[in-house]
C-alpha cells in the first residue's frame with residue numbers, strides 16, 4: 337500500500353481519513369445490484385443504529401446517496417403529517433438551512449430564533465409548543481457546526497414528546513464522536529454522513545430513527561420523489577437496496593471506517609477528540625484569540641475564534657500559509673462576527689495540533705500580526 341500525502345483537515349468535515357479507509361475504496365468493479373453488495377449495506381444499517389445504542393427492533397437506519405444536507409431535506413419533507421406544522425429551533429446556520437428547506441417545500445413552519453451564541457430558552461420552546469398544538473415536527477441541530485455550540489437535545493426532546501410531536505435532530509457534527517444514546521436523548525430521528533465522525537468519504541448519508549414512526553409516515557404527504565424517507569426505507573426492507581444507485585466506493589470505505597470505529601471504541605474516540613479540542617483551545621488561548629461560545633456551552637468539536645483587530649490580519653494569507661504546509665483551516669459561518677474555525681474531527685491527535693500551532697504562529701509572524709493578538713474591546 338502506497339502512502340498518500342497526509343493533510344490535517346481542521347475544517348468541519350470532510351475529515352482526515354486513515355490510509356486503510358482511503359484504500360478500502362479500491363475494489364474490483366461490481367454492479368451494486370448484486371446480492372453481494374446488498375449484504376454489505378445491511379451490515380452498515382445495523383452498525384449505524386448500534387453506534388447510537390439503538391435497539392434494532394425499535395430503531396432502524398436508512399441510507400441515501402448525497403451529502404449531509406440531504407438528511408435534513410429528507411426528514412423535514414417526509415416526517416411532517418398532513419395539516420401539521422414544523423417548529424425549527426434555530427440558533428445557527430444549520431438550523432437556518434432547515435428553515436430554508438421548509439420554505440422551499442412551502443411547509444407551514446415556525447422559525448423560533450435564538451442568538452447564535454446562546455442556548456435556546458426552554459420556557460420559550462415550551463410556550464411555543466403549548467400555544468401551537470398543530471406542531472407535528474420539531475427540528476434542532478445538536479452541535480451547531482457554525483459556532484460549536486451544543487444544544488440541550490435531551491431536555492428539548494422531553495418537551496417535544498410531552499406535546500406529542502416528532503423530534504428530528506441534526507447530529508451530523510456529533511455522530512460517532514460525542515456519545516449519543518438515541519432513546520435516552522429523546523431523539524426520534526438523527527442523522528449524519530460518512531465523511532464526518534465516521535472518518536470515511538462523502539457520498540453516503542443516513543437517517544437513524546424510530547421504526548414505528550417511520551412506518552406511520554407511509555401515510556404522511558409525499559413531497560419529494562427522490563428524497564422520501566419512507567419510500568427509501570420500504571425499498572431497503574423489501575430488497576436490501578437503495579432505490580437508485582448507491583455510492584459504491586464510499587460504501588466500501590465506510591465499512592472499513594466502521595471497523596476502525598469499533599476497534600478504537602466510543603469512549604477512546606471521544607477522549608481523542610477531546611484531547612484534540614483541548615489542544616486547539618490551549619493553542620488559541622496562548623495566542624490571545626477570543627472565541628464566540630463560552631467554554632461550558634461548547635460541544636467539544638468546533639472552536640470558533642474571532643478575527644483579531646490587527647490591520648495585518650488576513651484570514652486568506654494565514655489560510656494559504658497553513659494550507660501549503662498541509663493544514664486546512666476554515667472560515668466561520670456567522671453573519672454578525674468575523675470568525676474562523678478549527679475543528680477536532682477526523683483521524684488526528686494532539687501531536688498534529690502541536691505541529692499545526694508551530695505553523696500557524698509562523699503564519700502570524702510572517703504576515704506581521706502582533707502576538708498575543710489584539711482586540712479593541
Ligand SMILES: *Cc1c(COP(=O)(O)O)cnc(C)c1O
Nearest residue numbers: 403404405430477481506508509
Ligand atoms: C456538515 C453538516 C451538514 C451537512 O453539510 P453538507 O455540506 O451537505 O455535507 C449538516 N448539518 C450539520 C450540523 C453539519 O455539520
